[in-house]
Amino acid sequence: MKPIVKKMRSDLEIMSTFNTFKQLRPHLTEEDFLEKINRLEKNNGFHLVAVLENNEVKAVAGYRITESLARGKYFYVDDLITNESSRRQGYASVIWDWLVTQAKLEGCEQLHLDSGVHRHDAHRFYLKAGLDISCHHFQMSL
Template sequence: MTYITLAKSDAEIERCFAIIQALRPHLIASEFVSRIKRQEQQGYQLAYLEDEASIKAVAGFRIAESLSWGKFLYVDDLVTQESDRSQGYGTNLLNWLLDYAKANACEQLHLDSGVQRFAAHRFYFKQRLEIRAYHFAINLIQ
């Protein structure tokens, strides 16, 4: 049975680590739960899709508001277990995020994707997402 839910307990958050680490390899397992808990204080939430007692896809997101976008859901992290890609898990999780955004009166959904992530871009285009801006950044700590 497939279902999507928010990771609330430390154990649920911990179960999401292996999937998130595929997208964020710099993360350290022993620090993961505390990092998620800190981010939750700023509105971050972690959702996961589970099928046959195994987590297949994970999304980290937050709801915010800005002058440019109004109220929006921002997807910080969206990843499907590599061996489970192209089986509909990512689509199901993204559709859940869209429904969650609508249920919370968001006007838009936004995410950034690294310029090198061509397979992810194909997925986003297939899901009707559009490129609307460039994202600029500078490292402050070297």
Template sequence: MTPRTLRAIPPAQADLALAALSDLRPHSPQTASPDALRAFLTQAEAEGYRLVGAFAPGQPEAVAVAGYRVMNLLYAGTVLYVDDLSTRPAARGQGHAAALLGWLEKEAGRLGCAALHLDSGVGEDRFTAHRQYLKAGLNITAHHFSKRLGHGEQR
């Protein structure tokens, strides 16, 4: 097992999560710079978003990150929703995502959540992530539909 430390990443330390979040969302304006990410995290934290990172020995930046929030859903009750889960390419296959998923499950229990939820994109590039989620005990319970409207801010 690869040694790692899991810890919260506050908005002031956004630069520690930038590379991992940029790998997940390379075209997002929020991951364009440390300042852009810091501004986003400050606003998102006020709305309940939190970020936790996996840090490998000798690595100043997180090798994997998870962004999450608690939501109340009519059909499911209180859930911990994972918005973002990303591992740097060089750190994949070392158990960092599994460690974060385990941490998130414990955090959900600590917060009194009835379930842990996440959405994942589809396509060949997502198959490894899907296997990871299934291995962690998550089930495919829905299809998520969206329609781009062409106006408003994209997050």
């Protein structure tokens, strides 16, 4: 069966992505995951999508569409994770192509994402996919 990209909306669909999300976001807990996703959807316009093949989650992404004075209307990818057992099988490209197409369909002027400095495999993928390193992102824990 060919992989498909699906917006994950029901509680069961959202929870089916938890184990993949946990691989990138180890601080997440299963008990709070659904509540956090629902809150992000309601308050921040967050969307959760997954690549499914044979009803198995192969990759997930979280994104939102927003606007700023600096960027205009833009598509922000909060999370992009391929399940560890499914890496190097083309699923990242499947979800990436869907995200880029969706950003264009939504009339976004740009697509943005941040990636941890230690994620070298991800950086290679992003550069190959046509992204540029356009800024440094700074943070401070409070």
